[in-house]
Amino acid sequence: MNLVIALLSTRTFLSAERIRKVVAGYADSPSDEAFSRMFERDKNELRDLGIPLETGRVSQFDPTEGYRINREAYALPPVELTADEAAAVAVATQLWESPELITATQSALLKLRAAGVDVDAADAGVAIPSTAALPGLRGSEEVLRILLQAIDNGQAVQFPHRPSRSEPYTTRTVEPWGVVTEKGRWYLVGHDRDRDAVRTFRLSRIGPDVKAIGEPDTVHKPDDVNLREIVNRVISDPPTGAQARIWVAEGRATALRRQATVIGPRTLAGRAGEEIAIEITMTDRLAREIASYGADAVALEPESLRDDVLARLRAQAGATTA
Numbered sequence: 001m002n003l004v005i006a007l008l009s010t011r012t013f014l015s016a017e018r019i020r021k022v023v024a025g026y027a028d029s030p031s032d033e034a035f036s037r038m039f040e041r042d043k044n045e046l047r048d049l050g051i052p053l054e055t056g057r058v059s060q061f062d063p064t065e066g067y068r069i070n071r072e073a074y075a076l077p078p079v080e081l082t083a084d085e086a087a088a089v090a091v092a093t094q095l096w097e098s099p100e101l102i103t104a105t106q107s108a109l110l111k112l113r114a115a116g117v118d119v120d121a122a123d124a125g126v127a128i129p130s131t132a133a134l135p136g137l138r139g140s141e142e143v144l145r146i147l148l149q150a151i152d153n154g155q156a157v158q159f160p161h162r163p164s165r166s167e168p169y170t171t172r173t174v175e176p177w178g179v180v181t182e183k184g185r186w187y188l189v190g191h192d193r194d195r196d197a198v199r200t201f202r203l204s205r206i207g208p209d210v211k212a213i214g215e216p217d218t219v220h221k222p223d224d225v226n227l228r229e230i231v232n233r234v235i236s237d238p239p240t241g242a243q244a245r246i247w248v249a250e251g252r253a254t255a256l257r258r259q260a261t262v263i264g265p266r267t268l269a270g271r272a273g274e275e276i277a278i279e280i281t282m283t284d285r286l287a288r289e290i291a292s293y294g295a296d297a298v299a300l301e302p303e304s305l306r307d308d309v310l311a312r313l314r315a316q317a318g319a320t321t322a
Contacts, residue, residue, distance in 0.1 A: 003042050004051065004069065013056045013066025043067070143203060144179065146210045147188055151176045154217040156193070160207030163312045164288055169207050170315040174199065177221035180231045187235075189227045190219075195311065198225075200234045234304075242280045245300040249273045252296035256289065268298060275300070287312060 002024045007014065020026045020035055029035035046053050052073035058066040143159075150157045157176050160169035176190040185202055192199035221227070245263070248256055250272045260276035267273070280286055287308035290297045294313070299306040 007069040013058050013068050015058050015064045015066045143210050150212040154219045155212040156214045158213050159210040175219040178227045180227050182231050187231050189230050243277045244280050244305050247298040249296040253293045
């Protein structure tokens with residue numbers, strides 16, 4: 001490294017004797033022969049590494065052979081990335097949030113930005129405001145690695161999943177189509193074989209025991225599927241004023257009733273109760289609350305809320321059976 005620095009810092013050729021005096025490490029050579037062996041070894045190593053070492057006269061008045069590194073041949077070409085390539089770099093930096101790699105991530109970003117590359121790649125749908133604000137992945141690195149490998153190999157996956165931190169894990173079998181990052185979180189999108197429907201799974205809610213199953217090259221994302229649209233549809237806030245229609249059993253689900261407007265009495269599956277309407281502020285939270293009442297509360301509309309509640313109830317029933 002010292003030799004490379006010395007030969008890059010000069011525009012003239014340096015003689016071996018001059019190199020011996022100015023480059024750290026060579027002055028300690030016990031003899032001319034020892035220095036010659038060391039210098040020859042280092043020159044060969046530089047050439048093996050592809051470093052363009054040149055030889056020439058020290059000056060027009062001094063015919064002594066000298067050495068230097070051709071700066072133009074040594075320098076890397078300008079870094080030029082397309083929007084898609086810049087987006088790929090941006091996604092890669094999001095995978096490097098672990099404590100071991102965060103310094104390397106920051107260094108890589110600085111170098112790319114110094115070279116004039118916009119690694120934010122906002123136009124490509126990937127937004128990274130800063131390295132410190134990357135989507136959280138700690139504890140899920142191995143899960144993500146297995147999922148990405150299964151997607152690349154075209155295999156289904158099986159993993160434990162829970163709808164929320166307070167609920168038990170249930171085993172899900174999914175044909176994975178891709179992984180998307182949105183609003184600071186990572187999501188797996190694919191076809192859930194157990195539900196026979198397209199489902200989205202937050203990585204932080206997937207347990208560590210993920211495994212690929214089935215033959216390779218049997219799972220492929222349909223051409224007309226947009227993964228980001230699926231994720232946005234699931235996690236986006238409902239429109240202002242959107243309401244859910246819920247049936248509640250007579251004398252039950254008091255907390256739900258307090259938030260609701262009563263539509264009228266309704267009998268469901270032979271049980272007396274009422275149909276109520278509640279404004280949807282957070283779909284996930286409302287689904288969790290409805291599911292907590294079991295058979296005493298039934299989501300009627302919208303369909304997405306109903307599906308979410310049913311998935312939670314089935315997950316709970318599966319965990320109880322197990």
